Amino acid sequence: MKKLIAAVASLPLALAACGNSAEDAAQDRMEADARASAEASGEAIAALGLTERQLLDADLIGANNVELGDVERVERAADGTVDRLLVEIEDSDPDRYVHVPITGLTTVTRGDDVDVQTTMTAADLAALPEVSLTSQ
Numbered sequence: 001m002k003k004l005i006a007a008v009a010s011l012p013l014a015l016a017a018c019g020n021s022a023e024d025a026a027q028d029r030m031e032a033d034a035r036a037s038a039e040a041s042g043e044a045i046a047a048l049g050l051t052e053r054q055l056l057d058a059d060l061i062g063a064n065n066v067e068l069g070d071v072e073r074v075e076r077a078a079d080g081t082v083d084r085l086l087v088e089i090e091d092s093d094p095d096r097y098v099h100v101p102i103t104g105l106t107t108v109t110r111g112d113d114v115d116v117q118t119t120m121t122a123a124d125l126a127a128l129p130e131v132s133l134t135s136q
Contacts, residue, residue, distance in 0.1 A: 046074055047082035048107050050114065059115045060087050060100060060125075061108065068125055071116060075099060085116070089125055098128035 046052040052074050060069040073086035084099040100118065108117045 047102050048105060048116065050107060054114055055082075055085065055116070057114075058107075059113070060085070061110075061115050061117050062121060063117065063119050065108070065110070065117075066122075068118070068120070068122055069098075069100075072097065086131060087125070090122075097131040097133060098125060099131055100125070100128070 043051055046055055048055070050058070055071055055074050058071045059067045060071060062068050067090050069087040069089045071085050072088050074082055075084045075086055077083040082102055084101050085105075086097055087100050089096045089098060100120070104119060106117045108115050
């Protein structure tokens with residue numbers, strides 16, 4: 001029995017050593033859900049003239065074409081329309097996620113990439129409330 005208790009007690013340390021934190025698991029789940037949603041929506045236009053898959057492949061860039069973050073998930077209002085994007089802020093450590101309203105965003109083609117452009121600055125994004133992946 002003592003061996004079992006010791007093994008169970010050491011489990012959180014073993015999981016942490018493997019990088020399986022609650023945040024990592026939540027991020028993996030969020031990415032899988034986003035991919036599944038994009039697959040289900042197919043070629044239907046989600047917002048800004050782009051499919052959900054195209055939005056998930058987009059970077060969020062500022063007015064000066066500097067990358068501000070990566071689109072991680074497309075969020076919908078109760079009526080099913082896309083009203084915001086979940087964005088991972090560029091170079092945040094630990095990873096920080098915020099909701100960016102779709103209103104006011106535009107698309108920009110840079111080479112073969114289609115990105116989403118905002119008039120927000122990096123400071124504006126940083127001031128947005130953080131979205132916790134573990135509470136979703």
